[in-house]
Amino acid sequence: MQPTVLLFDIDGTLIDAGGAGRRSMERAFARVTGRADACSHFSFDGMTDRAIVRAGLRAIDRPADEPHIDEVIGAYLDALAVEIVESPGYTTHPGVHEVLVQGERSGCAMGLGTGNVRKGARIKLDRSGLFDRFAFGGFGCDHEDRAELIRVGAERGAERLGRAPGACRVVVIGDTPKDVAAAIAIGAESLAVATGRYDAAALAASGATAVFERLDEPGALAMLFSRG
Numbered sequence: 081m082q083p084t085v086l087l088f089d090i091d092g093t094l095i096d097a098g099g100a101g102r103r104s105m106e107r108a109f110a111r112v113t114g115r116a117d118a119c120s121h122f123s124f125d126g127m128t129d130r131a132i133v134r135a136g137l138r139a140i141d142r143p144a145d146e147p148h149i150d151e152v153i154g155a156y157l158d159a160l161a162v163e164i165v166e167s168p169g170y171t172t173h174p175g176v177h178e179v180l181v182q183g184e185r186s187g188c189a190m191g192l193g194t195g196n197v198r199k200g201a202r203i204k205l206d207r208s209g210l211f212d213r214f215a216f217g218g219f220g221c222d223h224e225d226r227a228e229l230i231r232v233g234a235e236r237g238a239e240r241l242g243r244a245p246g247a248c249r250v251v252v253i254g255d256t257p258k259d260v261a262a263a264i265a266i267g268a269e270s271l272a273v274a275t276g277r278y279d280a281a282a283l284a285a286s287g288a289t290a291v292f293e294r295l296d297e298p299g300a301l302a303m304l305f306s307r308g
Contacts, residue, residue, distance in 0.1 A: 085237030087193030089254035092276025098169020108155035126258025128195035128220035172208045175296025189237035192217030227265035257286035
């Protein structure tokens with residue numbers, strides 16, 4: 081195989097946290113600002129943690145500068161550590177373990193490409209034992225813009241392979257049009273799965289390289305691991 085970097089989104093792609101992320105954000109805003117409803121008017125799908133907090137602060141006319149964002153993020157992480165453990169809807173999506181096993185066998189560099197800050201990513205994935213399966217990543221604490229954090233993840237993956245970024249095939253695996261757009265922005269391929277809120281038609285319309293209902297479809301493994 082061509083040296084390959086695989087970057088996996090978390091929410092809707094690897095796991096469903098059963099609403100723990102939004103509940104934690106509501107608790108954080110309630111604790112810091114007294115307004116649990118700050119983010120009630122928009123979807124978090126494909127957004128980075130810092131962008132979510134910035135939008136929530138602006139919605140309630142609070143300063144959206146870095147210190148205030150950091151304060152809310154800290155409260156969010158405290159709440160998330162509790163919510164994840166208690167969340168009855170937490171599940172790992174079908175095919176995740178099979179893809180990771182195949183990726184380990186193939187010698188791909190497998191990392192995360194997620195809007196979660198790194199600590200939040202660990203909290204969400206530790207319940208399923210998945211976090212340590214990924215040696216690196218591009219996270220919401222690396223950049224607020226999704227395309228830029230994906231670029232960071234791709235560069236870290238190429239470094240692990242001992243190759244220049246331009247010499248590697250990069251595939252972003254996600255469940256939203258924003259994952260696809262980030263891949264397109266850095267010249268990467270994208271495998272989109274309809275395990276989140278978007279159906280296959282919407283993901284195909286966003287320009288994904290390949291779309292599958294779930295990661296355990298045979299064609300998904302072929303797309304990721306059968307190219308020269």
